[in-house]
Amino acid sequence: xxDEATNGGGLSFKPMDQFEVKSLFGGEIGMFTxxxxxxxxxxxxxxxxxxxxxxxxKRETVPGRGQSIAELMYGFVYKMVEDVTGKDGIKYFxxxxxxxxxxxxxxxxxxxxxxxxxxxxxxxxxxxxxGVFFAVTILGFVKNGASFLSLFWVSSAPxxxxxxxxxxxxxxxxxxxxxxxxxxxxxxMAGHAVLKVFAGFAQVAAIAPVAIIGVMAIYGxxxxxxxxxxxxFTILTCVYLKDALHPHH
Amino acid sequence: xxxxxxHIGAGLAAIGSGAAxxxxxxxxxxxxxGALRNPSAAAGQTATLFIGIAFAEALGIFSFLxxxxxxxxx
Numbered sequence: 001x002x003d004e005a006t007n008g009g010g011l012s013f014k015p016m017d018q019f020e021v022k023s024l025f026g027g028e029i030g031m032f033t034x035x036x037x038x039x040x041x042x043x044x045x046x047x048x049x050x051x052x053x054x055x056x057x058k059r060e061t062v063p064g065r066g067q068s069i070a071e072l073m074y075g076f077v078y079k080m081v082e083d084v085t086g087k088d089g090i091k092y093f094x095x096x097x098x099x100x101x102x103x104x105x106x107x108x109x110x111x112x113x114x115x116x117x118x119x120x121x122x123x124x125x126x127x128x129x130x131g132v133f134f135a136v137t138i139l140g141f142v143k144n145g146a147s148f149l150s151l152f153w154v155s156s157a158p159x160x161x162x163x164x165x166x167x168x169x170x171x172x173x174x175x176x177x178x179x180x181x182x183x184x185x186x187x188x189m190a191g192h193a194v195l196k197v198f199a200g201f202a203q204v205a206a207i208a209p210v211a212i213i214g215v216m217a218i219y220g221x222x223x224x225x226x227x228x229x230x231x232x233f234t235i236l237t238c239v240y241l242k243d244a245l246h247p248h249h
Numbered sequence: 250x251x252x253x254x255x256h257i258g259a260g261l262a263a264i265g266s267g268a269a270x271x272x273x274x275x276x277x278x279x280x281x282x283g284a285l286r287n288p289s290a291a292a293g294q295t296a297t298l299f300i301g302i303a304f305a306e307a308l309g310i311f312s313f314l315x316x317x318x319x320x321x322x323x
Contacts, residue, residue, distance in 0.1 A: 016321060084296060179307045186310035189317075232303040235296055 013200040015193040019120055036116045037124070044106040044118065052101060073101065077234065084238035088245055095135070096241075099128065100234040107188065107226035111219070119229075120188040122181060129181030132237050140244035151247035180236060187229050191222045255319045262316035269309020276301040 024034050052073070055066030063071055077097045081089055103119060110117025118124050140148040152169040154162060195218050201211035280298045284291035 016317075080296065179311075182314065183303060183307045183310055186314055187306075190310065190313050228299065232299055235300060236303065239300065 011200055011203050013197055015196040015200070018116070018192060018196060019189065021121075037118055037121065040109060040116045040118045041106070041124070044102060044109055047105040047109060048098075048101045051105070080235060081238055084235060085242040085245060089238065089241055092139075092241055096234055096237055099132070099237060100230055103128070103184065103233055104227065104230040107230055108223075110188065110192070111222060111226060117188050117192055119184055120192060122185045125181040125185040126177075128184075128233070129177045132180065132240060133177035136237075136240045136244045139241075140247060143245060144247055148244070148247050151243060155248070176240065180233070184229050184233055187225055191218070191225055194218055195222065259316040259319040262312045262319065265312020265315070266309050269306055269312070272305035272309070273302050276305055 021029065021035050021037055023029050024036060024039060027033065029035060051066070052070050055064075056070045058067070060067060074097070077100050078090075078093060081093050081096055085092075106119045106124075107117070109115055110119060140151070152166045152173070154165045154169065157165050195215060198211055198214045198218055201214070202208045204211075276298065280291075280294070280301075284294075
């Protein structure tokens with residue numbers, strides 16, 4: 001029954017096959033096997049290095065194409081950190097810049113046909129999300145000591161409501177890393193699965209032109225979503241960082 | 250029988266995607282309504298707009314995830 005349903009009656013849709021982790025050089029997948037995830041993560045890192053380090057190494061006064069892209073990226077993220085976290089958040093700008101560039105490059109590399117989207121795996125995004133969570137929580141306690149806990153004690157609310165609000169705040173605080181990582185993975189996975197489903201419709205000759213135009217339109221949307229999700233991930237990191245630095249409501 | 254129920258459940262979970270669409274549209278629409286009244290203040294609020302959209306969208310993504318789990322993991 002399940003087989004028949006996923007085949008869609010003659011059409012074969014395999015939207016989830018593209019997310020399969022495969023070993024590149026054969027053999028069992030273990031802790032340190034080189035898989036396609038490893039390859040595309042490494043390519044994302046190389047892309048960041050190529051974009052940010054190689055283009056700016058000459059340090060021209062009048063920037064060329066590559067250098068202006070790098071400078072625009074830097075300025076964009078710098079302004080975002082400054083706007084959301086304030087002046088004292090600038091110290092943590094390198095971490096946020098790294099996150100943004102890495103996620104952006106990983107998302108865009110995943111859009112190349114036949115490539116592998118590393119950010120569509122919760123295993124990858126959970127590392128990023130929980131990394132932010134632990135960094136921000138530890139930073140909050142180091143900077144504010146025990147008064148960091150006042151983040152959960154909403155002093156602007158009426159006194160009888162505060163314990164209830166504290167429970168809600170604590171739950172929402174611990175859901176943060178989960179939603180933070182699932183948002184990125186879910187968006188990437190959903191978009192790429194939709195692309196594959198539309199590509200599957202091209203198997204029928206009668207609707208193939210419509211399907212191909214549909215794939216093009218969804219692809220354009222996916223380019224937008226890739227950039228926006230990288231932006232959203234970083235801006236939420238900034239928001240969490242602001243909470244850690246200024247826990248008082 | 251169990252597989253069929255899982256498919257019905259996946260379809261029901263897809264309702265959440267529609268609900269998230271309403272939420273995202275609400276955020277963006279209200280932003281536009283405010284921005285047209287005071288265009289000079291709009292530029293400073295785009296970050297808030299995207300945060301709002303992200304929060305509204307996250308719950309839709311959760312329902313999509315539930316649907317996927319029902320289809321492929323259960």
